[in-house]
Amino acid sequence: MGDSQSDIRTKIIAAAQKAIAELGVSNTTLQVIADGAGISKGSLYYYFKTKDSILYSVVDEDFRISRTIMQQYRAGKLDKRQLRAAIIAGLKERLEKKSENRLHLYLAHEAMLGNQELMVSYQAKYADWVKDIAEGFSIAFDVPNSSWTRLLAFFFICTMDGWCMQDLLEISTVPKKDAVRIISAIFSDEKKAEIMKSLMEDK
Amino acid sequence: MGDSQSDIRTKIIAAAQKAIAELGVSNTTLQVIADGAGISKGSLYYYFKTKDSILYSVVDEDFRISRTIMQQYRAGKLDKRQLRAAIIAGLKERLEKKSENRLHLYLAHEAMLGNQELMVSYQAKYADWVKDIAEGFSIAFDVPNSSWTRLLAFFFICTMDGWCMQDLLEISTVPKKDAVRIISAIFSDEKKAEIMKSLMEDK
DNA sequence: GTCTATAAAGGGATAGAC
DNA sequence: GTCTATCCCTTTATAGAC
Structure with a gap:
């Protein structure tokens, strides 16, 4: 060592x-x-x-560690079906990592307060996330990776951040299980996936 | 005076x-x-x-002032069509009120840090929001106000909070206009509204 | 009621012994 | 390399003159 x-x-x-x-x-x-x-x-x-x-070292370490699902997919460790399951599993996992979510929000808060250096780090990080998640959606829903998948990825990230926020505020206006089930359904239920596909393809 | x-x-x-x-x-x-x-x-x-x-006085004042769209609707000042338009307008408006979004996020941050009194205030506030927005969706999409509309309202709030956060971090991975247009479409475009309806009605 | 002056506590950062 | 002691600054809160 x-x-x-x-x-x-x-x-x-x-x-x-x-x-x-x-x-x-x-x-x-x-x-x-x-x-x-x-x-x-x-x-x-x-x-x-x-x-x-x-x-800054804490932030660097935090960003370095996060391994995305798409990196595993690109490394050939997942097929398409496993990717869809991995997205849902990843979502559930993230919600459970309260301490990491706290860290993420607190550091983001610090960036918002005017720390330019941190802000730039976060801009780069979110750009990576959108890119990765859009690619994942394109594969999971079998649609071309376009500005629409990027938009969906953007909304997905927003939702997750807001969800984490409410979780940390211990807000439970709706049962967490139900909310997870809806996301699950959209990704695993063929019929709902079709609906999502039509939402994305439809101009 | x-x-x-x-x-x-x-x-x-x-x-x-x-x-x-x-x-x-x-x-x-x-x-x-x-x-x-x-x-x-x-x-x-x-x-x-x-x-x-x-x-605490700042928080009280902040919560006291916010007038929801649903309060106007219930007071008979809006018909259904105006309500749908008002939801989109409200969304656009909120994104423009940077200073208020900052205040909201900063106070929420303070609550998360362990300020129990603040946390309870926020829990009540978010409960109100979900209730109001679910009612709005039920009317806008012409579906019964059920646990599904509440879930959609929950996701809507999450999305808005996360969006505001990214806005304050000056993250612009997707054009804001495009994102607004999608939400607009879902609420004003009959075809997309139908798709949303089927997502909600379908068990 | 409003002010100035000051107490009391705690923060980041430095100096210098070991 | 690691520590203690200390400096300097800022913060909340109080005391007391006016």
């Missing part, structure tokens, strides 16, 4: 990630991070120049 | 609202609020006991 140098860096980033997911960016102090990493506040400055540089 | 007592209270709340929409909750200091209201920091404490009590 790597030298202890980068080992501690990793610990710091992990501690920061955990703290941000729990407390938000602005409530995550250097003291909290240091405690979480098991070192002193002063030692943090041996590994990172500023608090912001820790934040 | 009311006495100057509540007049200044109103000024403080307005200043706080503006500051929060621009800077977020945690960057909105008492100094910023006092400056915005044209009084001194010390005077704030004559009107509000704590910083949090100002925050």
